[in-house]
Amino acid sequence: MNEMEQKVLKTLSHQYKTQAAASTEIINLQSILNLPKGTEHFLTDIHGEYEQFNHVLKNGSGSVRRKIDEEFGNTISSKDKKSLATLIYYPESKLEIVEREEDNLEDWYKISLHRLVQVIKRVSSKYTRSKVRKALPKDFAYVIEELITEKEEIQDKEAYYNEIIHTIIRIGRAPQFIIALSHLIQRLVIDHLHIVGDIYDRGPGPHIIMDTLCQYHSVDVQWGNHDMVWMGAAAGSLACIANVIRMSARYGNLATLEDGYGINLLPLATFALETYENTDCDAFAIKFNTDYNTKDLGLDTKMHKAIAILQFKLEGQLIMRHPEFHMESRMLLDKIDFQKKTVCVDGKTYPMKDVDFPTLDPEHPYELTEEESKVMLRLQQVFMRCEKLQRHVKFLYSKGGMYKIYNGNLLYHGCVPLNPDGSFKQVEICGKEYSGKALYDILEYHARRGYYAKDAKERALGQDMIWYIWAGPGSPVFGKAKMATFERYFLEDKETHIEEKNSYYKLLENEEVIGSILEEFGLDKADAHIVNGHVPVEQIHGESPIKCGGKLLIIDGGFSKAYQKKTGIAGYTLVCNSRGMRLVAHEPFESTEAAILKESDIFSDSIVVENFSRRKMVADTDTGKEIQENIFYLEELLEAYREGTIMEEV
Structure with a gap:
């Protein structure tokens, strides 16, 4: 030894x-x-759609309903199955309705408790008694364990269990017990959750999603480009802060910042009202949904334009600080001809819809005015002092990373940058070139330093790198040649709006290329899969999320309502259990209220990706390797x- x-x-x-x-x-x-391996659940590109996210999480992408079908078969009606599923998803709300409308409440309690106990027995069967015990709610742990554990020594088992349930009802604890059982089923249906990027932007509730994830029993996150820009904003990057506010304004979601996070936007609002009072803001229309309060439309439009101009200035400064980013073509403020109302983009001149920029000095287009500097300083302070945002971002750092290797599969949000011939693209980072896994690793290193470094210079560099990860042409989570934000606001020509994707997206069906990516990350190309998000799969046009014979799965199907016309569905999720992998395509979610009152579930269509030749056990997992070492x-x-x-x- x-x-x-x-x-x-x-x-x-x-x-x-x-x-x-x-x-x-x-x-x-x-x-x-x-024991059989636990069920893994993969979600991506949630984009703030918290109601649909919560429902998919509660129903385990249909796993709860499947367990109900397996347990009860034809012994109870479809209506009763729907009612039981709704009770499991939303026990508190369902109980309020039942207690108000049910004539024989005691019988309803008795039937529901028996059914919930049967479902728990089924969903807990693949776990050790010890693991189930740890998941039990403290107040009811002993009683639940009695109900779900077979007792050989008791002759009249039915009478024993009936008496326990009768006592629960008699002493007035049935509602609390039903809630505890329902949450336990939700907990046991999913053993581990993977979020493959983009929790933030577009939808109204990323803060609600983050609160849910912070409390979740087992989760990891692969950072998406939209997560990165919020992480940069929390770290204090001015360019990232401007991007976050601009996107919130564009999609009518400033309430997420103001109400969700308590971030005071009054300095920006006051500045925008004064500076842009008589300014043309037509190019900055708000893309709002039905929840948006239109009385704020005029102010929000002015704030939208003010922060967009600030973003273009701050990004120009950042690009000048880092010539190694090779992003000079994204500096367009100095290419504007104010007399002719045109701009030169990539050597070609285009007419502009708007050149009314009261804070822009044509001689020094990237300099902030004194008022703009004060606004950005105030915004930086409130972002960095926001306790809730900092807590959420620390969670992303502690549970997340640029990629994840888990149980023999490779998870990342965007792509592995490739050249047209399928070789790994070299990207210059701080004077050295990186590609493949090394590129991911160096970018993650800088992203962590941008938030945690004590040295001011190192921290500032890290924050600039976070912005590059958000929008840089060599960024794996962005995966495009440019972000055409300027062109989309100011140029009519749709050709200028095109954001050319990395060659990776043209090579998704190339077995040799996908195999080389898996090997680059140390995985066996014969057995491993890549799970990918970021680019919506247009099912409406016949596109399949299953690429390269099932080796690569793109599971962005349009969780965000902004993408659903393009995709034709409302998101994919992936479920991997001991018997195989299946992809679940979801129809649009009406609302939580409809799910409770109408007992409507999301209609989901399952596609089997792979049936394992033998059932996978814990011994076949990463956890199993740790146990074997122990x-x-x-x-x-x-x-x-x-x-x-x-x-x-x-």
Whole structure:
């Protein structure tokens, strides 16, 4: 035994102090290895659509309804199955309706409790008793364990369980117990959740989604470009702050910042009202939804234009600081001819819809006015001091990264930048060139330094890199040659609006290329999959999310309402359990209210991606590898106890 092994065993001996304790843990861990692997749930490109996100999370992409069908078959009606599913999804709201409308409440409680216990028995069957016990709500843990555990020694089992349920009802605890059972089913249906990027922007509730994720039992996040820009804003990047506010204004979501996060936009509002009072703002129309308060439309339009001009100035400054970004073509304010009302883009001149920019000095177009500087300083302070935003961003850093390798699959939001021939594209970062996995790793390093570095210079560089990850041509999570924000606002010519995608997206069906990406990240190309988001799959035009014979899955199907006309559906999710992988295509979600009152679920269509040749067990997972390592050291400890190398605590 070498010195390091001795230290490991000594540390382990503090937890398992005797041969009996070590032996018991070995037996426990060995039994866990032979259980079916837990269900993984993959979601991407949620874009603030919190109602649909919450519903998909509650129903496990149809997993709850499937478990109800498996348990009850034809023994209860379809109507009763729908009612039971709705109760599991929204127990508090459903109970309010039932208690108001049900004539025989005691019978309803009795039937519902029995059915919920049956569902829990089914969904908990793949877990150890210990794992289920840890998931039990504290107030009802003992009683639930009694109800779901078979007791061989009791002869009249039905009477025993009926008496427990009768007592729960008699003492007035049925509603609380039903709520606890429903949340437990939701908890057990999904063992681990993967969010493959883009929680933020467009929809009204990213802060609600983040609150849900912060409380979730097991989750990881692969950062999307829209997440990155919010992370940069929280870190204090002025360019990122301007982008975040501009997009919130554009989609009528300033309430997300003001009400959701408590960020005070009054300095910007006051500045916009004064400076843009008599300015043409037609190019900055708000794309609002039915929840938008139109009384704010005039002010929001002015704020939209004010922050857009600030964004273009700040991005120009950033690009000048970093010639290695090779983004000079994105500096367009200095290319405007105010007399002719034209701009030169990529060597070609176009007429502009709007050149009414009261804060722009043609001689120094990227300089902020004194008032603009004051506004940005105030905004920087409120973003950096926003407790809720900082808590959410710290969660993204602690649970997230640019990519994830999990149970033999590769998860990332955007792409691996490629050349047209399928080779890995070299991208210059701080004077050195990176590609493939190394590019992901160096960008993640700088993104973390941009938030956490103590050194001001290092932190500033990291924040500029976060902006580059959001919009740079070499960024894996952006994956396009340019972000045509300026052109979309000011130029009629639709050709200028095109954002050319990286060659990766033309090579998705190339087995050799996809195999080389998997190998680059250390995975077996024969068994592994890539799970990808970012680019909406246009099912309405016959496009399939399953690429390269199932090796690559693009699961962005339009969670965001802004994309649903383009995709024809309302999002994909991916479910991977012990028997295989299936892709679930969702129809648009009406509302939470409709789901409760009409007992309407999201209609979802499942596509089998792969059926495993044998059922996958915990031993086949990353967790299984950790358990096997623990067993190895515990067996070493056991041997050390027997040989007297390490002494038991008597």
